[in-house]
Amino acid sequence: MRLYIGKVPAISEEILRTLTADEDLEVESAEGARQDIEAVLREFVRRDRDVGEEARNRMEARGLGYSQLSKVKSQVAREKGIQTGEEALPYLIEQLLEMLFHSQSIAEIFADDTVLRKKITPILRKHMDVEGELDSEVRGRIKNLEEGTAAFDIEYAKVMEQMRRKKGLT
Numbered sequence: 001m002r003l004y005i006g007k008v009p010a011i012s013e014e015i016l017r018t019l020t021a022d023e024d025l026e027v028e029s030a031e032g033a034r035q036d037i038e039a040v041l042r043e044f045v046r047r048d049r050d051v052g053e054e055a056r057n058r059m060e061a062r063g064l065g066y067s068q069l070s071k072v073k074s075q076v077a078r079e080k081g082i083q084t085g086e087e088a089l090p091y092l093i094e095q096l097l098e099m100l101f102h103s104q105s106i107a108e109i110f111a112d113d114t115v116l117r118k119k120i121t122p123i124l125r126k127h128m129d130v131e132g133e134l135d136s137e138v139r140g141r142i143k144n145l146e147e148g149t150a151a152f153d154i155e156y157a158k159v160m161e162q163m164r165r166k167k168g169l170t
Contacts, residue, residue, distance in 0.1 A: 002048075002130070003044060003045055003088075003124075003128050004045070004130065004169035005042070006167075006168040006169040007128075007130070007169065008038050008042055008045065010127065011037075011041060011123060011124065011127045012035075012038045012041060014123050015037055015096070015123055016030065016037060018119055019119060019120075022111075022119065023110060024115060024116060025106055025107075025108065025111065026106070026107040026108040026109075026110070028104070028105055028107045029105040030105075031105075032104065032105030033103060033105040036100075036105055037099070040092075040095050040096050040099050043095075044088075044092055044095065047080075048084070048088075050080075051077045051080060051082055054076045054080075055069060055072040055073040055075075055076045088128075089121070089124060089125065089128070093120055096120060097116055130169065134163050134167075134169075135160075137163060138159045138160050138163055139156075141159050142156060142159055
């Protein structure tokens with residue numbers, strides 16, 4: 001699961017719309033609340049990018065291949081205390097809830113933490129599961145190359161970047 005910066009406005013809008021429509025919270029400023037949600041999501045994306053850059057720098061310094069990226073990225077994330085993969089979703093939800101309870105733009109919260117989690121989780125999951133769809137689409141486009149080869153890795157990265165740009169995820 002991965003959060004793309006291009007999805008941040010849509011996610012924040014949907015979270016706010018869902019929670020206010022169900023009267024789980026009352027906002028003083030809808031724009032301010034939306035910006036607060038976006039700030040949490042953008043910070044998460046920024047930290048994830050920092051981990052990725054640090055992992056790539058370490059791989060380059062050690063002369064490791066692209067196939068080691070996920071392993072090195074996990075190690076960097078652990079060292080920095082950042083949640084990645086499946087652990088990222090509960091962490092991100094916790095950050096959003098913390099923000100909601102401290103935001104100046106939220107007048108009142110009527111729902112319990114559990115209710116808010118149950119409503120926010122499917123929204124985030126829906127927008128963060130884009131990676132699996134992209135992977136299938138990219139693999140379909142480069143099916144003539146043998147997986148595990150250098151040519152496959154290079155072409156996969158190139159086509160993945162094109163697809164992300166085309167879908168407005170970067």
